[in-house]
Amino acid sequence: MTARSRPYPAGQPRFARDRAATSWYDRCTTMNVFNQFREKIQAALQDLAGRQGWPDGLPFDRVTVEPPRDPSHGDIATNAAMLLAKPVGSNPRAIAGPLAEALAALPEVAAAEVAGPGFINLRLAPDVWRAEVSAILATSTAYGNSTLGAGRRVNVEYVSANPTGPLHAAHARGAVFGDALASLLEKAGHAVTREYYINDAGAQVETLARSAHLRYREALGEDIGAIPEGHYPGEYLKEVGQAIAASDGDKWVGRPETEWLEVFRSRAVELMVADIKRDLLDMGIRFDTFSSERALVEVGAVQRALDTLEQRGLVYTGVLEPPKGKVPEDWEPRPQLLFKASEFGDDVDRPLKKSDGSWTYFANDIAYHLDKFLRGSPELIDVLGADHGGYVKRMKAAVTAITGGEGSLDVKLCQLVHLFDGGKPVRMSKRAGTFVTLRDVIDAVGPDVVRFIMLTRRNDQTLDFDYQKVREQSRDNPVFYVQYAHARATSVIRHAGEALPGRDLSDAALAKVPLASLTDPDELGLIKVLAGWPRLVESAAEAHEPHRVAFYLGEVAAAFHGLWNKGKEEARLRFILADDAETTLARLALVRATATVIASGLAVIGVQPVEELRE
RNA sequence: GUCCUCGUAGCUCAGCAGGAUAGAGCACCAGAUUCCUAAUCUGGGGGUCGCAGGUUCGAAUCCUGCCGGGGACGCCA
Secondary structure, rough: OOOOOOOOOOOOOOOOOOOOOOOHHHHOOOOOOHHHHHHHHHHHHHHHHHHOOOOOOOOOHHOOOOOOHHHHHHEEEEOOHHHHHHHHHHOOHHHHHHHHHHHOOOOEEEEEEOOOOOEEEEEEEEEHHHHHHHHHHHHHHHHHHHOOOOOOEEEEEHHHHHHHHOOOOHHHHHHHHHHHHHHHHHOOEEEEEEEEEEEEOOOOHHHOOOOOOHHHHHHHOOOOOOOOOOOOOOOOOOHHHHHHHHHOOOOOOOOOOHHHHHHHHHHHHHHOOOOOOOHHHOOOOOOHHHEHHHHHHOOHHHHHHHHHHOOOOOOOEEEOOOOOOOOOOOOEEEEEEEOOOHHHHHOEEOOOOOOOOOOOOOHHHHHHHHHHOOOOOOOEEEEEHHHHHHHHHHHHHHHHHHOOOOOOEEEEEEOOOOEEEOOOOOOOOOOOOOOOEEHHHHHHOHHHHHHHOOOOOOOOOOOOEEHHHHHOOOOOHHHHHHHHHHHHHHHHHHHHHHHOOOOOOOHHOOOOOOOOOOOOHHHHHHHHHHHHHEEEEEEEEHHHOHHHHHHHHHHHHHHHOOOOOOOOOOOHHHOOOEEEEEHHHHHHHHHHHHHHHHHHHHHHHHOOOOOOOOO
């Protein structure tokens, strides 16, 4: 598990569809098994409505088609009868009966029955499922691609760490989450911009400049002693000091700060950003756009954004109430420039200018979000640390206000990562300079492990990351479990090459193999899990929840390993049967389909599927 | 004090666009195990989905209020 991960290739089909007033289902043109049957059910309902004289305007678009939780209920369940009972003026069972009858007549349907409060459970003909195996092999890792996004542009901003030092372990989560979300949205048919916001305008980068100047003097041989309070102590700044010393010599020694601050700020930021980019690249994360806060301010974007708000009457000068509870010691009532955030759902109005007359971070951020919108993305997503929770309402309010309601913002908050080493917590202190860098983590376990593990929890749950555990080769380690399934599948194909010499075992060939011998419930069960991939892509993309991909891959792996284990007990169920080439080929098609779906899912997460797992 | 977020099995966590008897792994208990790739496998017990209301044919899921953990709360970013 060492190879570089790569982002999912772009190039999904893009459709310009009107999304207004259409349901989730109807925005989606992709024909996975469930969407196909939804159309068939709707057609049957139209037909039934005509024959039974139902009223017009029935909510057929609210009909859902989904796999039942309990597999013994069948393959597909629909709520149509329960949903229509009221508007039709009948009871669910009276509707369900004829509908089930109509559906049972379809060649793809093996059985249809009414159950529970009025569900219709469909059991599909095995050939419907078998055809899905061929479809997977024919589409390869593009299987699961959807047109749900209809080519709509989405801007995903993530990481955006301050350029005042190297990325540390905590940044890994937002980095992986954002990147996987971006890939997921691409797979679901969106046009995605991956963006990093460089906070190079505040007081922090001036501290960085001063700290770099100290290191610069140190590099020229001066004894600077202990790093004074108010400076960054990190060793990483020595390189910056040395670089400037090498290029500029001693020209900035003994000069007033006003002369060198600007130079040191931009040089230091430049070097820090280069560092950050390199770390990210080593995790396979690359951005389309790096936006500079300073540049935005310098071209007057902040002023322009606030002018826009002012024209809409959303800016005024006023005095804020002191915050309840913990009041800052130096609090004093003061008139300041405020944005009417409270008109857009925020609790209070928010300041736009600091006491020294410069813009607040929030003011700059308004301009920045407007900039993202004006560059063509009506849908904005910010991936932030959970400590920014208090910032969400005001930023959403600002986006609504500044875009005149045409832009939308979703903020995904990532909770903390707790590092452990063999069960012992790894203590980190920024002040003492003992924080663990992202580089440390990558060097220790590799990018693929970092990426996968970061998605084994919902983004809003804290996550434990144990150096030892994530490298274990056991069932407990989800990275291993999924990778092993893929490696195992590859191994089967390798063995099959020996058992069936001269046979074409390429995916293209396997896609055309007859599959009628796939009859075991566990074989069909595995196919059903695989056939759920397109549906999962769509729901995970819609919810902006890439962790679902990681959990889904665990299910695929479990179903595959289960089948494998069954072959241990019953030799007839092994993938390779020396005396039965046809069954073997059908099973190899299933094995390759499994590997393909795993690879397709890992591509979203940005993890390279491995061919074998030998150490 | 206000806002955000989480609360599901002993533990760690899933739970899909609201669906039927709420799931997985670990741990625990009972069995199997010279196996196509080795990093075991099969079965079993375990739950007032924090509490109380509401919406709905139907709620772990949506809404409101409490309780508990975490986070945030002008001039940090």
